[in-house]
Amino acid sequence: MKLYSYILVMAAVTYLIRSLPLTLIRKEIKSPFIRSFLYYVPYATLAAMTFPAILFSTDSILSAAVGFAAALILAFQKKNLITVAVGASAAVFLTELLAGFL
Amino acid sequence: MDNLTEFRAGMKNGLPICLGYFAVSFAFGIQAAQIGLSPWQAGLISVTNVTSAGQFAGLSLIASQGSLAEMALLQLVINLRYLLMSAALSQKLSPSVRTLPRLIMAYGVTDEIFGVSVTRPGNLNPWFSYGCILISVLGWTGGTAAGASAGAVLPEILIAALGIALYGMFIAIIIPPAREQKAAAICVIASMAASALFFALPYLKGISSGMKIIIVTIGAAAFCAKLFPLEEEEP
Numbered sequence: 304m305k306l307y308s309y310i311l312v313m314a315a316v317t318y319l320i321r322s323l324p325l326t327l328i329r330k331e332i333k334s335p336f337i338r339s340f341l342y343y344v345p346y347a348t349l350a351a352m353t354f355p356a357i358l359f360s361t362d363s364i365l366s367a368a369v370g371f372a373a374a375l376i377l378a379f380q381k382k383n384l385i386t387v388a389v390g391a392s393a394a395v396f397l398t399e400l401l402a403g404f405l
Numbered sequence: 406m407d408n409l410t411e412f413r414a415g416m417k418n419g420l421p422i423c424l425g426y427f428a429v430s431f432a433f434g435i436q437a438a439q440i441g442l443s444p445w446q447a448g449l450i451s452v453t454n455v456t457s458a459g460q461f462a463g464l465s466l467i468a469s470q471g472s473l474a475e476m477a478l479l480q481l482v483i484n485l486r487y488l489l490m491s492a493a494l495s496q497k498l499s500p501s502v503r504t505l506p507r508l509i510m511a512y513g514v515t516d517e518i519f520g521v522s523v524t525r526p527g528n529l530n531p532w533f534s535y536g537c538i539l540i541s542v543l544g545w546t547g548g549t550a551a552g553a554s555a556g557a558v559l560p561e562i563l564i565a566a567l568g569i570a571l572y573g574m575f576i577a578i579i580i581p582p583a584r585e586q587k588a589a590a591i592c593v594i595a596s597m598a599a600s601a602l603f604f605a606l607p608y609l610k611g612i613s614s615g616m617k618i619i620i621v622t623i624g625a626a627a628f629c630a631k632l633f634p635l636e637e638e639e640p
Contacts, residue, residue, distance in 0.1 A: 305470075306442070306446060306467065308473055309463070309466070309467050309473065309476055310446075310449060310450055310453060310454075312473050312476045312477050312480070313450070313453070313454050313459065313460075313463050313476060313480050314453035314454050316476075316477050316480040316481055316484070317454055317455075317456055317459060317480055317484050317487070318511065318512065320480075320481065320484050320485060320487045320488045320491070321484075321487045321488075321491050321511040321512070321514040322491070322507070322508055322511035322512075323488070323491070324488055324489075324491035324492035324494075324495055325491045325492075325494060325495050325498075325507045325508075325510060325511045325514070326504055326507045326508060326511070328492055328495040328496075329495070329500050330500060331496060331500070332492075332496055335634045335635065336630050336631070336634065337630075338496070338635055339629070339630035339633070339634045339635045340626050340627055340630040341489060341492055341493035341496065341626075342493065342630075342635055343588075343589070343592045343625070343626035343629045343630055344486065344489040344490060344493060344622060344626045345486075345490060345493075345516065345519060345520060345523070345578070345579070346579050346582070346583065346589050346592040346593050346596065346625075346626075347592055347593075347595075347596040347621065347622045347623075347624075347625035347626040347629070348486040348489075348516070348596075348618060348621075348622040349516055349575040349578060349579045350575075350579055350592070350593040350594075350596035350597045350600070350625070351596045351597070351599070351600040351617070351618050351621040351622055351625070352458060352572075352575060352600075352618055353572050353575045353576060353579075353597070354597040354600055354601060355597075355600065355601050355604050356572070356614075357569065357572040360568040360569045360571070360572055361565045361566065361568050361569055362561075362562075362565040366565075366566075367569060370566075370569040370572075370573070371569075371572070371576075374569075374572065374573040374576040374577070375576060375580065377573075377577070378576045378577050378579075378580035378581060379580055379581075379584060381581045381584075382577070383421040383577065384421040384422055384424070384425035384517065384574050384577045384578070385421045385424035385425045385428070386421075386577075387425075387573045387574065387576060387577035388424075388425045388428050388429065388570040388571075388573035388574045388577065389428060389570070389573075390573065391569045391570065391572070391573035391576075392428065392566045392567055392569055392570050392573065393566070395565065395566040395568075395569050396562065396563065396566035399562050399565060399566065400562065403562075
């Protein structure tokens with residue numbers, strides 16, 4: 304039963320974080336600094352979560368680096384989410400496969 | 406545009422998210438099954454949380470039988486970025502949008518849904534978010550259940566390859582705007598550099614990974630807001 308307590312706590316905390324600002328902030332924020340800050344938040348947070356963690360997301364740093372490069376190239380060409388995610392995975396798969404033969 | 410058109414546009418924009426989520430949550434389902442969760446239990450986590458990093462971290466806490474207080478703190482730190490995204494999203498809504506639509510939209514504040522919502526031109530219609538949330542959560546939960554059911558029969562090499570899918574998705578969100586806009590590119594590079602320092606330097610590397618993300622996010626976003634304040638671009 305403990306599992307369901309964990310799930311409840313996870314869900315409740317996460318939902319509160321998500322719902323408080325959306326329901327409480329009703330007016331336009333005037334401060335140019337805060338507006339700019341909020342604009343940059345997603346770039347900063349996703350970048351921080353991606354690097355360097357991506358290098359340790361597979362079985363070896365080599366295959367992860369190849370996957371990272373593949374993702375960057377595909378994203379630069381403005382491919383959509385699924386193409387980039389699957390393309391990176393495919394690059395990792397092929398690298399691991401090749402490394403297994405060498 | 407009327408609500409139905411917006412809802413459909415949301416579904417259309419959400420489709421790539423749905424497929425990307427399927428791949429990432431498939432990996433989550435596999436890990437959940439490895440610590441003994443059933444597909445239904447893994448799916449329940451996904452449909453109630455809808456958060457990649459928080460769920461993966463939560464899973465390791467469940468595996469190590471941590472306390473509920475630890476779980477609450479962990480989720481708070483890792484998901485604190487949603488507080489900032491939710492605040493940013495509040496600025497995309499017309500002040501006339503009532504509480505109920507806001508509460509529904511809050512359920513779907515994820516990195517990816519936020520990304521496509523906040524880049525819509527003009528005010529955001531909640532129905533766009535509903536469409537995007539519906540299809541994305543279907544992919545997220547379906548992928549989890551599928552991974553938890555099928556993970557055991559997949560070869561290890563395939564499981565390892567899926568581990569990178571989450572990061573591929575993040576890269577797909579941040580790189581295209583960074584290509585168009587120098588300030589966003591600087592923000593991405595500064596944030597990655599700072600994050601690498603937090604990973605490598607003594608003292609700094611002892612900080613928990615969730616806390617590192619918060620510190621780097623606030624630092625890099627404040628740095629860019631100071632140096633490159635947004636122009637007034639209201640229509």
